[in-house]
Amino acid sequence: MWSLLAIVLPLLYVATLRARPPRPSPGDVPVATRGHGSPPANAARGAWHEADGTRARRISGPTEAWLEIELRGAGRPPDLLAYWIEGPVDRRAGADELTASLAEAWLLGEAPGDDLRHYRLPSAGEGTLLLYSLAHREIRAALYLPAEEG
Numbered sequence: 001m002w003s004l005l006a007i008v009l010p011l012l013y014v015a016t017l018r019a020r021p022p023r024p025s026p027g028d029v030p031v032a033t034r035g036h037g038s039p040p041a042n043a044a045r046g047a048w049h050e051a052d053g054t055r056a057r058r059i060s061g062p063t064e065a066w067l068e069i070e071l072r073g074a075g076r077p078p079d080l081l082a083y084w085i086e087g088p089v090d091r092r093a094g095a096d097e098l099t100a101s102l103a104e105a106w107l108l109g110e111a112p113g114d115d116l117r118h119y120r121l122p123s124a125g126e127g128t129l130l131l132y133s134l135a136h137r138e139i140r141a142a143l144y145l146p147a148e149e150g
Contacts, residue, residue, distance in 0.1 A: 039066040039118055052141035056129050058121075065124040067108070067145075070116050079134035080111035084121055088144050089128040105130060 039059040043066065046058040053073040059066035069082060083105035108119040111131055121127070124147065131141040 039064075039068075046145075049143055049145050051143045052131075054129070054131060054141045054143050056143050056145060058124075058145060059118070060124065065121040067119045067121050067129065068116055069112050069119070069129065071112055076111075076113065077133035077136055077140050080140065081132045081134060082108040082111045082119065083130040083132060084108055084119070084127050085130060086123060086125055086127045088126065089130070089142055102130065102132060 040061045043059045043061040045068075046060070048055050048057045050056075050072075053071060055070045055072060057068050059068055067084065071080075083102055085101055085105040089101055106122050109117075111117075126147040127145055129141070129143040129145065130139055132138070133140050
């Protein structure tokens with residue numbers, strides 16, 4: 001019995017590893033989730049917008065748009081993720097409708113802690129920043145940013 005298990009289990013393990021889908025390459029990941037970085041030094045910085053203890057502003061580079069986020073106040077929810085959805089989102093909508101809008105949103109990454117953080121945006125148009133607490137399974141903040149003029 002034990003000798004049969006000693007032969008079968010390693011074979012099953014190897015078969016399982018080979019059956020897994022391949023890891024995505026960096027080119028397969030959407031632009032907004034390719035990590036953080038810094039916008040160009042000569043990029044135009046827009047006005048700050050603030051709501052729900054969150055400050056954000058657009059930064060427009062020559063070829064790409066960025067978002068700068070700063071969380072304010074104490075009591076940062078655990079496992080906070082930043083999402084970007086193009087266009088306005090009705091903040092008066094119920095929690096279920098706001099959470100459902102995450103299906104259309106770009107995951108920007110983990111929300112900042114005590115510092116400013118920059119994220120690449122998928123487009124330069126208007127949009128809404130959503131902060132979602134994975135631990136609480138709810139939208140903690142929604143901040144609309146209009147398209148920059150000029």
